[in-house]
Amino acid sequence: MFDNLTQKLTQTFKNLRGQGRLSEDNIRDALRDVRLALLEADVALPVVKDFINNVRESAMGEAVVKSLTPGQVFVKIVHDELVQLMGAHNDSLDLSARPPAVILLAGLQGSGKTTTSAKLALWLKDKEKKxxxxxxxxVYRPAAMEQLVxxxxxxxxDVFPSSPGQQPVRIAQDAVEAAQRGVYDVLIVDTAGRLHVDGEMMAEAQALTAAVKPVELLFVVDAMTGQDAVNTAKAxxxxxxxxxxxxxKADGDARGGAALSVRAITGKPIKFIGIGEKIRKGLEPFYPERMASRILGMGDIVSLVEQVQQDVDEDQARKMTQKLRSGKGFDLEDFREQLRQLERMGGMASIMDKLPGMGELSAEAQSAMQxxxxxxxxxxxxxxxTPGERHHPDIIKASRRRRIAAGSGTTVTEVNKLLKQFEMMQKMFKKMGKGGRGLSRLLGMNPKSMLKGGLPFR
Known part of the structure; x- marks a missing residue:
């Protein structure tokens, strides 16, 4: 979401770090670059002005000018201001009400309310055991009702049945009663949207709010709508x-301005961020400090570790470790399992912005990895x-490569690239298996070195 912003800020800070000391001119130039980067990311102009003023006030102090590492101090100031801008900390859902706690989702048509309803329901079910x-x-889009079912x-x-011929308020009230009878902890109400803000939609949302008295009324907004998202949020x-x-849709081709503007404009916290269309891995709590680190190209190792702990098969990982230690090596069956593990984690796109240094990669390289x-x-x-080929890749010569390419609908060149990439991984795993410094080197790899030899497909 913040690819362009991250690249521009990374370059600005790289220039600053090269300075032995910072002067007012250095800081003024850096702030101008930061301001332009934020505006290009579609951050609301009033938000940009306040942000730059706050950074300038802190950066002009003696702590920066007299610091032995002024560039790093400046980056920390920007980081801290980003955290404050996005809310300082994660605000969790308030579910302390007498069950059922009603959560009502509102927003424009196409913002992803129905999909988000399911993502949130699954998150509450799995994480909060609700x-x-x-x-x-x-009632205006029967397809939305069918989609939720x-x-x-x-x-x-469970989904409470509803039909287009009913009144929205009556549906919601009946659902509350059903949730009470069924001893449900939480009721999620997915509301209707419009292509743009209008009085009829707002009146209906207000009537629903008055009828079911939600403990959480969450505004669902598409990050890809940029500046319009801020205007809609205000309305x-x-x-x-x-x-x-x-x-x-935070993984889309978005500039990221909505995430940096919505809280400042509305005063309401961003509680969750939706990534991709997959229901099972598509919703994450929003942590301002972690997001600020991603924006500045520092990655988000805490979230990445949490994701690995949640999604990686521990038994499979243990077996892999034992296999490496036994000296039996790393074959293509193992390589395929690693690909599947990555897919279970949501694919490369879900972990890229959590890796430190990704902002230094070219846009082409980032796109290829995502x-x-x-x-x-x-x-x-x-x-x-064949199983024999997967266990013994050395036997895959020219004729076998042609057969594999034909069977997979790819080309011999692509097969050759895969085998080359596999050989690189095999060498790294051999080092890890010896118990030397291979593992620490692998974990400390710069993202640029991950691309050495080229990606298999671009």
Missing amino acids: RVLMVSTD HLGKDIEV FNDALPLTGVILT DGKPMRRLEAIINSM
Whole structure:
């Protein structure tokens, strides 16, 4: 989401770090670059002005000018201001009300409310161990009601039945009563949206709010709408007692301005961030400090470790470790399992911005790494091999490579690139298996070195 902003800020800070000391001119130039980067990222102008003024006030102090590492101190100032801008800390959902705690989602049509309802329901079910009921009050789009029922079956969360001929407020009230009878902990109400803000939509949202008295009224906004997201957020905040924001489609081709502007404009915290369309790995709590680190190219190791602990098969990882220590080596079966583990974690796109130093990569390299298709094609090639070939890659000569390419719908060149990449990984795992410094070197790899030899598909 912040690719362009991260690249521009990374370059600005790199120039600063090269300075032995900072003068008012250095700081003024750096602030101008930061200001332009924020404006290009679609951050609201009033927010940019306040942000730059706050950074300038801190940066002109003696702590920066007299510091032995003035560039690093300046970066820390920007980091801390970003954290404050986005809310300082994560605001969790307030579910302390007498069950069922009602969560109402509001927003424009196309913002992702229905998908987010399912993501949030699954998160509450898995993380908070809550019994959740969902209901759709979007009587204008029968497809939205059908979609919620389908998603509910997929994640094994109950959906209260509703139909286009009913009144939205009546649906919501009946759902509350059903949730009380069924002893549900949480009721999620998915509301109707419009293509733009209008009085009828706001009146309906206000009536629903008055009828079900939600403990959480969350504004769902598409990060890809840029500056319009801020204007829409202000309109909803003026009309409804919002308690927070969920930012969706954060992995898209977005400039990121919404994430940096919404809280400043509305005063309401961003509680969750939606990534991708996958229901099971598509919603994360929003931590301002972690997001600020991502924006500045520092990565987010804490979130990455949490993701690995949650998604990586511990038994499989233990078996891999034992295999390496026994000296049996790393084969293509293992390589395929690593690809599947990565897919279970949400793919490369879900971990890229959590890796330190990614802002130094070119936009082309980042795009190539985020694309999920190459991963699937890699697995298709391995699946096209015989068990003997996967266990003994050395036997894969020219004729076998042609057969594998034909069977996987790829080219011999792509097969050759996969085998080359596999050989590199095999060497690294051999070092790890010896118990030497291989593992520490691997974990400390610069992202640029990960691209050495070229990505298999671009």
